[in-house]
Amino acid sequence: MxxxxxxxxxxxxxxxxxxxxxxxxxxxxxxxxxxxxxxxxxxxxxxxxxxxxxxxxxxxxxxxxxxxxxxxxxxxxxxxxxxxxxxxxxxxxxxxxxxxxxxxxxxxxxxxxxxxxxxxxxxxxxDQTLFEKDEILTTQGKPYTVYTPYKNNVLKTLTPFYLKSYPTEKYKKSFAKVASVQKMPTLKSLGFERTEVDLPPLKISPKILKGYAQTRDFPANPEGTSHLGMHLRFGTVSVRELAREGMKYSPVWLSELIWRDFFMQILWHFPQVEKQSFRPEYDKIAWRKSKKDFDLWSKGMTGYPMVDAGMRELNATGFMHNRVRMVVASFLCKHLLIHWYEGERYFASKLLDYDLAANNGNWQWAAGSGCDAAPYFRVFNPEIQAKKFDPDDEYIKKWVPEYGTEKYPEPMIDHAEARGRCLQTYSKVLKK
Structure with missing residues (x-):
């Protein structure tokens, strides 16, 4: 056996x-x-x-x-x-x-x-990636640390051979026959209770994929993204099947699957990034250790409505829209100058689709400390992001119902002041 x-x-x-x-x-x-x-x-x-x-x-x-x-x-x-x-x-x-x-x-x-x-x-x-380990390397035989050339190589290499399904059903007679079935442990015996949080169904929608490039940045639109992250994370759906759908309906959606592979191979080749910055100099920045500021951020009480909406959505549902993830991560690292690892750990405890490689890669991207990251001097303005991607405040009002009333707090820090402090603090280490 x-x-x-x-x-x-x-x-x-x-x-x-x-x-x-x-x-x-x-x-x-x-x-x-x-x-x-x-x-x-x-x-x-x-x-x-x-x-x-x-x-x-x-x-x-x-x-x-x-x-x-x-x-x-x-x-x-x-x-x-x-x-x-x-x-x-x-x-x-x-x-x-x-x-x-x-x-x-x-x-x-x-x-x-x-x-x-x-x-x-x-x-x-x-099984969980299209390519892994040393399958996609530079012409010098080294791992890619910049996404676009990695993606281009993947697209050049991604023949139908890599997308073929494994027909397990042909061999189902090979499953071991058992005289009596084993009883499954209860959730309670594992130390857990059943939760009633709505979990995303496993459904691949051609309609959503076809419109993905146009709709994916608008968090108020429930049909704007596929909501398949959790299924990918636990392998209830095959990445090969999803890539075939991406090739058929949405090159932009396929590129998101390639980002996922990219971060997996980064974690494989550079396992130290789990707890350290990919660019080690970023760990020398004088990060602030303000529990008060972190608590305001984590509870969605910063006074910046898109940041607060995102954090409240995460706390209530275990999900946060991808565009909003970038905004809240940038806010923690650059407005509040709190180390990306603190935010990464908070997301790890809350996200239903938490995946170490992607979560780590995206947090380091937002902080500027990762491979192919946003430059340190790019500081997202949460108010401009809200106007651009939630122009009617639909998403914000859903999660921050007191927005626009006296009950909603003032911004915990002025954007221009936060940006200036960030650039000054980062440049002390990064311009040496």
């Missing part, structure tokens, strides 16, 4: 590692591990992401039971769980899909090392 280990690929269809496991073996037992290392770091017992994962895993389990198989679901340390499963099922091999985050790499190295020492092979495949 071999195991297939689900992680960021929570679907049975078009799943690279699962396809290879089923094609190459006659008895494949799928497993999922509620990783205690990850769960113990989540502060909110009603974290909507855990409910989403739990329900998705339960659905996969149900689908497999209809095939007279099962998905074994275990909480705990991945290494400990897999050690026990190898012993229990006399496992000869483990299949999975690649994960590029620093913690995931250490976890997989530990599992692979143990497996090989015990005569169990370990195979891992590319």
């Amino acid at each position: 071999v195991l297939f280990w689900f992680r960021r690929d929570l679907r049975l269809n078009d799943n690279a590692g699962l396809y290879h496991a089923l094609k190459e073996n006659s008895s494949v037992l799928p497993i999922f591990i509620f990783d205690s290392e990850i769960l113990t770091k989540l502060d909110d017992p009603q974290d909507a992401r855990v409910t989403f994962i739990y329900d998705t895993v339960a659905d996969i389990k149900n689908q497999l039971q209809k095939l007279k198989s099962d998905l074994e679901v275990h909480p705990g340390s991945p290494l400990d769980v897999i050690k026990a499963l190898i012993k229990k099922h006399k496992v000869t091999g483990i299949y999975t899909n690649n994960d590029y985050e620093p913690y995931a790499r250490k976890r997989d190295e530990a599992v692979e090392s143990f497996a090989k020492k015990n005569g169990v092979f370990f195979k891992s495949y590319k």
Whole structure:
């Protein structure tokens, strides 16, 4: 028997590692591990992401039971769980899909090392990206650190071969047959409660994709973006399927998928960016450590309506429109001079579609500290951004109903004053 280990690929269809496991073996037992290392770091017992994962895993389990198989679901340390499963099922091999985050790499190295020492092979495949690791390099054989040439190389390389689905359904007879199904742990036993937050449905809309280039910057328009970030994050949809739709309907939307790959390969080649600035000199800036200012920002009480609307939307729903993410991130780093890592961590705790590579890359872009980042002297004016992208205050009034009344606070800092302070503080370090 071999195991297939689900992680960021929570679907049975078009799943690279699962396809290879089923094609190459006659008895494949799928497993999922509620990783205690990850769960113990989540502060909110009603974290909507855990409910989403739990329900998705339960659905996969149900689908497999209809095939007279099962998905074994275990909480705990991945290494400990897999050690026990190898012993229990006399496992000869483990299949999975690649994960590029620093913690995931250490976890997989530990599992692979143990497996090989015990005569169990370990195979891992590319599934959550179009390209990975060293597949797209410069002519000097180095990783790209600027997006546009990376994108151009991807578009040149992206033949139909890279977008083909993996037909797992052809080999469903290879799922291990089980005499009795394993009971799934309850949410409560994992330390969580069910949340009633509205989660985005898995729906690819050609209409939205066709209009994406024109509508994507206007946060009041619920049909302006695809809302597929959470599904991409947890792999309930195949990136290959989405790229095919992008090529068909929207080059701009496809370019967003390429940005995602770009940040993944940055994290792979430069894992230090998880906690450090890609441009190390940015960590020498005299960042402010004002808890009061951070609290006003995080609660949406800055006196800048687009910033406040974005933060309130995030706190209430776990979602924030992409254009608004840029505005609120720039505000924290440049108006308030608070280190990007503080904001990145706050987003990590709240965003339903939180993805370390993309979140980190975008925060560093906003701060100016990342690869291919906005120059340090570009400071978004939140009022101009609001006039341009929410001209009728529709988005703002939805999330900041007291806007325009005496109850709404004055701006916590004048824009011109904040911009001057930012340029002066940044230039002390960056002009040396």
